[in-house]
Amino acid sequence: KLKDKELRVLMLGLDNSGKTTIVKSLLGQDVKQVSPTMGFNIETVDYHDYIINIWDVGGQSSLRPFWFNYFEKTDSLIWVIDSLSLERLQENFIEFKKILIEDRLIGSNFLILLNKIDLIEDKAKIQQLITKIINLLQLEEIKNHNWKVLPVSAFTGENLHNGIDWIVDEYK
Numbered sequence: 001k002l003k004d005k006e007l008r009v010l011m012l013g014l015d016n017s018g019k020t021t022i023v024k025s026l027l028g029q030d031v032k033q034v035s036p037t038m039g040f041n042i043e044t045v046d047y048h049d050y051i052i053n054i055w056d057v058g059g060q061s062s063l064r065p066f067w068f069n070y071f072e073k074t075d076s077l078i079w080v081i082d083s084l085s086l087e088r089l090q091e092n093f094i095e096f097k098k099i100l101i102e103d104r105l106i107g108s109n110f111l112i113l114l115n116k117i118d119l120i121e122d123k124a125k126i127q128q129l130i131t132k133i134i135n136l137l138q139l140e141e142i143k144n145h146n147w148k149v150l151p152v153s154a155f156t157g158e159n160l161h162n163g164i165d166w167i168v169d170e171y172k
């Protein structure tokens with residue numbers, strides 16, 4: 001068997017958006033057992049012919065200056081948003097903008113995950129939320145990156161594998 005292809009994925013987003021829980025869910029671990037990420041974790045997910053190294057970097061404002069140390073050689077960036085904390089959208093936009101202008105991320109793909117959709121009962125709201133995020137983050141204006149927005153739940157696992165499929169397809 002040929003050596004598996006290795007992908008480097010950087011997972012960022014505001015604190016409490018669910019980054020660590022998403023990684024746990026992908027690893028098939030107990031999603032109810034997470035503590036806030038202090039510093040960073042690297043987890044490896046085996047996915048078909050791929051080895052996906054996911055760098056989960058803590059999102060508290062005190063840790064954000066360190067995000068910039070992790071950009072080298074990133075194939076895909078996953079930006080995680082808490083669908084329920086819309087009062088933080090402005091903060092989200094400000095942090096996302098800083099990442100968009102980062103030269104070291106040119107050529108990487110951006111997967112934006114709207115997490116915690118298990119808490120949204122009205123499914124029509126999810127579509128509205130996607131549109132809102134596309135507008136807020138001004139995604140249509142992005143030229144250097146392919147991007148995709150997916151509503152997900154780390155708790156139920158809904159759509160997470162579609163996200164990883166997208167990352168892998170983009171890499172091919």
Ligand code: GDP
Nearest residue numbers: 015016017018019020021034036116153154155
């Ligand atoms: P991080 O700071 O971005 O790594 O966020 P965590 O993974 O620590 O999650 C923050 C909080 O959100 C925790 O209380 C999680 O249990 C909760 N959470 C994460 N993902 C989901 C989800 O898909 N659904 C729900 N309902 N809660 C979630």
